[in-house]
Amino acid sequence: MGTAIAILVTLFTGLIGGGLLTFLGMWAWRSRVATQAAQSREQSESAEKQRKTNEADRQRLQGVDAQLRELQTSLLRKEEAFKARAITYEDLRRENELCKRDLRNIEMSVRKSRMDTEQLALRQQENDTRSQELASRYLKENVKHIGNSVTSRNYTALKQRLLDVIERCRKIGFAIASQEEAQLLRDLQQEFELAVRAEMEREEQARIRARIREEERVQRELEKEIKQAEREKEAVQAALDQALALAKEGAESNGFEIQQLRAKLADAELRSERAKSRAQLTRSGHVYIISNLGSFGDDVFKIGMTRRAEPKDRVIELGGASVPFPFDIHMVIFSEDAPALENMLHRALHRKRVNRVNPRKEFFKVSLSEIAGFVTQHHGTVEYIADMEALEFRQSQQMSDEDAQVIEQAFDYEDEETEPSLDGI
Numbered sequence: 262m263g264t265a266i267a268i269l270v271t272l273f274t275g276l277i278g279g280g281l282l283t284f285l286g287m288w289a290w291r292s293r294v295a296t297q298a299a300q301s302r303e304q305s306e307s308a309e310k311q312r313k314t315n316e317a318d319r320q321r322l323q324g325v326d327a328q329l330r331e332l333q334t335s336l337l338r339k340e341e342a343f344k345a346r347a348i349t350y351e352d353l354r355r356e357n358e359l360c361k362r363d364l365r366n367i368e369m370s371v372r373k374s375r376m377d378t379e380q381l382a383l384r385q386q387e388n389d390t391r392s393q394e395l396a397s398r399y400l401k402e403n404v405k406h407i408g409n410s411v412t413s414r415n416y417t418a419l420k421q422r423l424l425d426v427i428e429r430c431r432k433i434g435f436a437i438a439s440q441e442e443a444q445l446l447r448d449l450q451q452e453f454e455l456a457v458r459a460e461m462e463r464e465e466q467a468r469i470r471a472r473i474r475e476e477e478r479v480q481r482e483l484e485k486e487i488k489q490a491e492r493e494k495e496a497v498q499a500a501l502d503q504a505l506a507l508a509k510e511g512a513e514s515n516g517f518e519i520q521q522l523r524a525k526l527a528d529a530e531l532r533s534e535r536a537k538s539r540a541q542l543t544r545s546g547h548v549y550i551i552s553n554l555g556s557f558g559d560d561v562f563k564i565g566m567t568r569r570a571e572p573k574d575r576v577i578e579l580g581g582a583s584v585p586f587p588f589d590i591h592m593v594i595f596s597e598d599a600p601a602l603e604n605m606l607h608r609a610l611h612r613k614r615v616n617r618v619n620p621r622k623e624f625f626k627v628s629l630s631e632i633a634g635f636v637t638q639h640h641g642t643v644e645y646i647a648d649m650e651a652l653e654f655r656q657s658q659q660m661s662d663e664d665a666q667v668i669e670q671a672f673d674y675e676d677e678e679t680e681p682s683l684d685g686i
Contacts, residue, residue, distance in 0.1 A: 389434070396435030400426060404445060408452050413460035414618045416453040423449055464621055479568040486570065490533035497526040546599030547572040548592075548606070550632055550645070551579070555586035555654030561615060562591070562632065563623050566603040586654045591629055592645040594636060602640055609635045 348356075403426045407419050423445060427437050504519045546568035552561065567575040572593050580587035596602045607623070610632070616622040625632075629647055636643050 392433060393435060396430050396433055400430055400435070400437070404448075407449065411449070411452045411456045413453075413457045416449075417618075419453075420446065420449060475568055479570070482570055487533060490529055494526060494529035494533060497522055497529055544600060545595070545597045548594045548596060548599050548602050549576060549590060550592035550629070551576055551588040551590050552649050552651075553580070553584055553586055553588050554649045554651035555657070556584045557615070557624065559649070560628055561624055561626055562629065563588070564603065564606050564610070564625060564632070565623050566599045568599070586651065586657075589650050590646070591649075592633070592636070592643060594640060594643055596640065602636075605639050606632065606635055 404423070407423055407426075411419060427442055427445070430437055500522050504522060546566055548564070548566050549572050551563050551565075553563075563579070565575075565579075569575055573590065576588050576590055594602065610625045610627055611620070613625045613627040614620065614622065615624040615626050629645065633643065633645055
């Protein structure tokens with residue numbers, strides 16, 4: 262029994278030991294297989310990496326090979342081009358002959374061009390000299406013409422014409438220095454001043470002649486007025502003497518009539534003495550201030566002088582056919598020295614002249630109150646009419662076409678009535 266147990270024990274122990282050994286053997290085998298598998302995978306991965314590296318190297322070698330082939334092709338082309346550019350001695354000799362011939366042609370062309378340039382320079386110099394002479398003559402002729410055209414009223418226009426001539430000369434290359442231009446302008450100004458002085462002298466002579474004629478006319482009017490006053494005085498004196506004689510004879514007479522005759526005699530003597538006094542005052546006269554709204558506009562006044570006994574006659578003459586409307590009288594001032602009063606007003610209002618070119622024109626753009634102020638300051642207080650009546654002008658502005666036609670027909674009818682008859686011709 263014990264032996265059997267011992268055998269069983271031994272068998273069991275042997276089985277256990279065998280199984281353990283088998284397990285250990287299997288585990289060792291599996292470990293070796295796993296190790297070998299891992300090594301195989303590593304080798305496979307390494308081989309794959311190596312394959313990829315080899316493939317990349319192969320592709321890179323292919324690229325290098327392509328570049329080498331292209332480089333070789335390029336070198337071959339360059340070699341062929343270099344060989345094509347190779348020049349032989351004969352080619353060099355022919356080229357040298359062509360260059361020599363071209364150089365000779367160029368030298369001849371250069372000489373011809375130089376000669377042509379010299380000829381052109383000579384012709385240009387001649388043309389410049391000729392143009393300078395013509396420009397100088399043109400300038401002198403224009404300066405002479407402008408100088409001969411100078412009057413007392415065209416200085417500004419002639420100055421601009423002279424400046425235009427100078428500018429045209431400069432544009433064609435004729436040099437005119439600033440000093441010469443200034444001298445030409447000074448010469449023109451001097452000629453203008455001479456023309457003004459000559460014009461003033463002529464006007465002064467004309468004024469003197471006109472004044473003499475006016476004084477003679479005024480003298481004739483005064484002498485006529487004196488003679489008329491003397492005749493009236495003699496007639497009144499005769500009538501008075503007759504009335505007094507009748508009164509002495511005891512005839513019925515009217516004392517009032519004698520008184521009236523004595524008053525008329527005193528008035529006639531007074532007029533005679535006044536006319537004689539005026540005849541002795543050669544500078545006495547009237548200064549008038551008149552306007553013409555329809556002809557010259559608002560605030561334009563003419564300041565003039567007349568020695569006529571009735572200054573309105575002179576104003577009526579001024580409003581004749583030369584202007585479309587009659588003048589309005591604003592001021593009539595009697596002065597024992599009328600020319601001095603007129604000259605004072607003209608000088609005081611010089612900057613208000615309408616015509617600044619010709620100072621002899623007597624029209625001024627100024628208010629009537631300003632004129633009255635100068636008159637009051639230098640002559641004394643004077644009454645004046647401030648408003649511009651301009652009756653005909655205002656009526657013409659307001660008149661209808663129908664009224665204008667009626668007036669025109671009336672004048673036409675009057676012309677027909679006054680027209681001389683043609684009967685018997």
